[in-house]
Amino acid sequence: MVTDERFLDHRRERSHPECPARLQAVWSGMEAAGVADAIIGREPTPSTDADLLRCHSPAQLEKLEKLHAVGGGQVDIDTYMGAGSWEAARLASGAGLVAATALREAEADVAFCAVRPPGHHATSATSMGFCLVNNLAVTAAALVATGERVAVVDIDAHHGNGTQDIFYDDNRVMFVSIHQWPLYPGTGRIDEIGEGEGKGTTLNLPLPVGSAGDTYRYALDATVIPVIERFDPDWLLVSAGFDGHRLDPLSNLGLTSGDFADMSARIVRLVPPRRCILFLEGGYDLGALSDSVGAALAAVVGVDHRPEPSSGAGPGSDVVDEAARIHGVNR
């Protein structure tokens, strides 16, 4: 695990759903899951300008640095910077690089970057949706630069528009997002499949309100897993957002912590050991976040810890069938 107390320094005075208590809920959920002995900790190092410039425009970074220089402020209506935010964002976007090195050196089998601010809404030109820079994309771009192929699975309730944008025409990165539709930020339609050389390397599963565990398991088995196996990646990066939980205030899905255990177990086994890095994205009900992270990480290390059972039926299987058809998955 790569995490750091300095991620708590990304905060503002007025309350905001993306708050430091989220990370403390993540840590306590791991404690409660009884997996602490299976986890080794590593400190992140800040990303460099060169790391960030693989994914973001110079103008965007300049805007963030200017705001940092005056002590912070609002980037947009949803997205803030406080006095400690730029250091936190540099560390959050460097965390995956530390994780990749640790996995290459066989220090662990799977890595989890418990970081904030989150990253998956940050596009190549715009910081938005609580995200300053795209933590996962910085790692993906660094891996691609060494000639490797990267698959991304984004299970956050919101569409990972930033990650999609950065790699939309890049056939070295397969981007998969399962998300609620309609919902912020309004992208991630089923017919957004990539463009140019990247045509076919974006897979969107926009699920209706109320979609629950059965639909997610079906989505993984019927589309996500076959498409990623066909892509044959060297690395798998996961945007691990937990705001699809049924109690989350920012979405209307029906998942439980048990569902996050099921999904995590399936997803990490898509690649051999030492090739998977999970990045914390959303999750705004503190209790649900704590339970869901604990269940997910327990499943990753092979421990059955389920604060809640998996959920069952819900809508959305027709969306999965349609995505399988669009992406040529034979079943």
Ligand SMILES: [Zn+2]
């Ligand atoms: Zn989200």
